Structures are given as C-alpha cells and as structure tokens.
Amino acid sequence: MLKKLDDNVKDQNSNNMPFPRGKKPISSKIPKLNTKGLENQDGPQTKRSSSSPQGAPKKRTAFVDITNAISQCFLAPQFIADDVKPAHKIELCNPIKKDPIKKLQKKASVLAKNDGTLKKSAVVSLEEQLQELKNVELPVEKPVEPCSKASLPPHLLPPQIPPEFDIDSEHLSDSTHAPEYAKDIFDYLKSREEKFVLHDYMANQTNLNRNMRAILVDWLVEVQENFELNHETLYLAVKMTDHYLAVTQAKRDSLQLIGSTAMLIASKFEERAPPCVDDFLYICDDAYKRSQLITMEISILQALKFDINIPVPYRFLRRYAKCVNAGMDTLTLARFICELSLLEMEFVPVRASLLASACLLIALVTKDLGGWSACLQFHSGYNGEDLAPVVRKLHHMLSSPPDSKLAIIRSKYAHEVFFEVALIPTVNLQKLEGFLK
Known part of the structure; x- marks a missing residue:
C-alpha cells in the first residue's frame, strides 16, 4: 500500500539506505510504493542488497559482424566450382584523378618496351609533351578577403558593447568561454524565456498541494548533492517537473516517479557521465519498476515536445x-x-x-x-x-x-x-x- 501524504505533510520516518555514489545516505521524504501490494507486471521483483545498487545492464552487441558472415558464405567450398577460374583481373580507377604526367610516362615506357622499332621522333614527341606539362603554371588562388561589417546584414553584426560594459574581452584567448558569442548566447536564452513562462498550476492539481511539491524539491536537492551532479541539473529537473505538472494531472503516488525521471532526463542533458536508470530506481527504494520509469520518461518528453533546453x-x-x-x-x-x-x-x-x-x-x-x-x-x-x-x-x-x-x-x-x-x-x-x- 502507498503511504498517504496529509495536506499538512506529517513527518515521515525515513529509511537510511546505503548510497553507492555519494558520501551520505539519502532519506527520502516522498511516499514509497510497497511492492507487496502492487500487481507484478514485470515479473517478480527482488530487493537489492544494502551494499550497493545493481550496475548498469549488461551490454550486448546490437549487430553481428555481417562482413565476416558474408565473406564466409561466398568463400565456402559449395559456392566455388572447380573449373571456374577468374579470367581477368579488373581494376577500377577514377580517370579524373589520374595524373597526366604519370600517364604519359607510363605510355612512353610501354611503347619503348613492346615496340623495339619505335621511332626516335615519337619518343622525342612524348618527352616534349611531358616537358610542356611540367612547365605549365597553375593559377594562384587569391585569398578570400573577409567581408566588411558594412556589407553584413544587421542580424549578423556583432552586438555593440560599450568598453565599460565589456566583460568578455579578457577571455579572448580562452575558447571555452566563447567570448565572441557570450552576449548573443545569453540574449538568446533570455528571449527563450517567453516560451517557458508558467502559471500557478497547483489549483488544477486535485491530488497535490504546495507542500507536496516542496517535499519533492527538497528531496531532489538531496539527490543532486549525493550524486554530485551539477547545479544546472537540479534547476532543469525542477523546471521540467513544473512544466509537466502544468499540463498533466498527477497522483500522489507518482510524484516521486515524476521528479526522479525529470532528474534522469536533466542528467542526460547536462552531465558528462549521467547516472543510469538503476541508480534512480535504487534511490526510490525500488518503489517503481524499470518499465514505469521509462514510460514516465517518454511521457515527460512528449509533454514538453522534446524541447528541454529551458533557461534556468x-x-x-x-x-x-x-x-x-x-x-x-x-x-x-x-x-x-x-x-x-x-x-x-x-x-x-x-x-x-x-x-x-x-x-x-x-x-x-x-x-x-x-x-x-x-x-x-x-x-x-x-x-x-x-x-x-x-x-x-x-x-x-x-x-x-x-x-x-x-x-x-x-x-x-x-x-x-x-x-x-x-x-x-x-x-x-x-x-x-x-x-x-
């Protein structure tokens, strides 16, 4: 059975559990699912040991080496006739990429080898052609002159920043700061805020209240600290949770699933090495199944129309x-x-x-x-x-x-x-x- 959250949010006894990636255990304040009372849709579910969570799922090769398979198939004895031998050796070449000098040299050597009575005039003629090709001067490409600022359209001109407000020129030698585009990047993020303006959606949530959301965010902060995730990951997870709840009716027992799934998506977007699905199932004390978390991930992404680059x-x-x-x-x-x-x-x-x-x-x-x-x-x-x-x-x-x-x-x-x-x-x-x- 699920533990109910009162409107006054009573204290809940948190179960200290070992945490594999962080430095201190997480005490979840969100209601947990009791697996005994659930209908087992994915087969029997086993509890992980208290030492560490299960690792990532075993990797398997998605595609076999079809190259070797085809080679063995065609080289098998039953596919080769005894009296069949290759008649000619076929060479494919690109005549466009053929060097004309080498071509004439090869032609001259072949003629001199096969025809002992080759006239001297023909050899001289070929040598003259070779010499002419060597003396040909290739046209020198002129360097492309950069476009002046006056010739660029207004939307491609760099922003005009007064010298006293220039905070990026000191990092011109450091490409990681992107000083040439920093002002444009943050102006773009600021313009995107218009698309992600939210309202107070809690009045439309019949099964949730403000205290429940606050408990969820407080738990997400603890998850971020124990996983040692970036702060941007935390902010993005909270933003995605709010955007999802603004368009979808949610139940109390699915609130923790929504928050942990949003943190998983944010980790994939922000982190170099995001935690895996099993890590998030573990921090939820195995209250949810893998299929539930993946289904929720699809639901959140579809609700946000896969646009998760939300300014934080x-x-x-x-x-x-x-x-x-x-x-x-x-x-x-x-x-x-x-x-x-x-x-x-x-x-x-x-x-x-x-x-x-x-x-x-x-x-x-x-x-x-x-x-x-x-x-x-x-x-x-x-x-x-x-x-x-x-x-x-x-x-x-x-x-x-x-x-x-x-x-x-x-x-x-x-x-x-x-x-x-x-x-x-x-x-x-x-x-x-x-x-x-």
Whole structure:
C-alpha cells in the first residue's frame, strides 16, 4: 500500500539506505510504493542488497559482424566450382584523378618496351609533351578577403558593447568561454524565456498541494548533492517537473516517479557521465519498476515536445555575477537564495533571468558591495524598479522561520564548503529598499 501524504505533510520516518555514489545516505521524504501490494507486471521483483545498487545492464552487441558472415558464405567450398577460374583481373580507377604526367610516362615506357622499332621522333614527341606539362603554371588562388561589417546584414553584426560594459574581452584567448558569442548566447536564452513562462498550476492539481511539491524539491536537492551532479541539473529537473505538472494531472503516488525521471532526463542533458536508470530506481527504494520509469520518461518528453533546453536561473546568476566581479562567497550567497526559491510555488511564474537578478541584488546588498550597477542593467535588461517585487518576496521568504521538514538546503549551505552563507543574518528590508529606487 502507498503511504498517504496529509495536506499538512506529517513527518515521515525515513529509511537510511546505503548510497553507492555519494558520501551520505539519502532519506527520502516522498511516499514509497510497497511492492507487496502492487500487481507484478514485470515479473517478480527482488530487493537489492544494502551494499550497493545493481550496475548498469549488461551490454550486448546490437549487430553481428555481417562482413565476416558474408565473406564466409561466398568463400565456402559449395559456392566455388572447380573449373571456374577468374579470367581477368579488373581494376577500377577514377580517370579524373589520374595524373597526366604519370600517364604519359607510363605510355612512353610501354611503347619503348613492346615496340623495339619505335621511332626516335615519337619518343622525342612524348618527352616534349611531358616537358610542356611540367612547365605549365597553375593559377594562384587569391585569398578570400573577409567581408566588411558594412556589407553584413544587421542580424549578423556583432552586438555593440560599450568598453565599460565589456566583460568578455579578457577571455579572448580562452575558447571555452566563447567570448565572441557570450552576449548573443545569453540574449538568446533570455528571449527563450517567453516560451517557458508558467502559471500557478497547483489549483488544477486535485491530488497535490504546495507542500507536496516542496517535499519533492527538497528531496531532489538531496539527490543532486549525493550524486554530485551539477547545479544546472537540479534547476532543469525542477523546471521540467513544473512544466509537466502544468499540463498533466498527477497522483500522489507518482510524484516521486515524476521528479526522479525529470532528474534522469536533466542528467542526460547536462552531465558528462549521467547516472543510469538503476541508480534512480535504487534511490526510490525500488518503489517503481524499470518499465514505469521509462514510460514516465517518454511521457515527460512528449509533454514538453522534446524541447528541454529551458533557461534556468543558475546560468544567468553566474553571468550577472561576472559583471561585478563578485567573489565566490557572494555568488554562493546568491545561489543559496535562488535555491531556496525552488521550494516556493510563488516563484514558479517568475522568469529565470529576473529571479537570478533579484537574488544577486540581495547578496550584493548583504555583502555591502553596492546595488544594481549600470553594467548589470546593461547585461540583464532590468533596473531596480523591475526587481523590486521579486526582491520583496525573496526577503519575506528569508525572514520567515524555516520549516524543519525542509531543511536540506539550509543544512547544505551551512557547511564551510559553502562559506556558511545560510548562517548569515538577513539584510534589513529598509536597506534593500534604498537600492530598489
């Protein structure tokens, strides 16, 4: 039987389980499926040992070596007649690629060998032809001159960046930063936000509520930490979960399946070595079958029309922090605020670039590093007044007493690795208001 989630989200006893890839166990707060009460569709299901999960499925060759098979077939004795012998050796060549000099040389040698009475004049004639070919001067190709900026259409011209706002020229020698295209890339991501604007869909979910979603996101943060995945993977998984729930009615017992499948898809998109299906079945305590997870993966991709390149706040946050040369402690504080916002349903409709800007502004004011500078306004497209509504909501979130049931993010950023930014007192609202005008 499935464990029910009350609307008030009562405490659930979490089962500590060994975790193969991370450093500490995951205590899932999402309801688990009891396999005894399920109809066994995929045959008997066995529990993994507590030492480690099953590895990836065994690889098998998809195609046999048909080349060897065909060769053996044609070289078999029953296919070769005793009295059949190859009459001629056929050579295929491309006459276009034939060197004319070598061709004439070969012709001269053949004539001299087979015909002992070859006239001297014919040999001289061939030698003269060879000499003429050698003296032929090939036309020299002129280098292609690059097109001037005046001849390019407007949409192909590079963006005009004032020197005081240029944050990419220092990385011109480093191709990994793509300095020539960085501004265009983030302008493109910002334009794509229009396609992925969400609304508060929870009113249409009859079997779910905000607390259930918050518990799921809190569990996904723990999965990301234990798997040591990129932060972009976490943000993308939450985004895909929200987009799927916005168009599909979901049940309580499938919420963890939706979240873990979204994390699997995000890992395939963002990670170099994503966890396999068995890893995600293991972290769900084998509450779901492989066929269920694969079916959910197909369902999510079809609901999103296979367009999973969703702009996430974390990408914009790193870009905007570069505009003010923010230190790692300041960026980590902004990341902490941004990650906390994933738990709150009211930030689901907020654009990723706007949310990242508001989180960075609070971090800058907290660290006494000034407000929203002209460089930030140029690269983000927002001014202080645009950020004011989101900044006030974020400040209210930080000032509210923390929920003991959703403590993963705060405990994560209270570690010294993250500069203990979760322990920093929240900045005064009046001080924030002074930078919003």
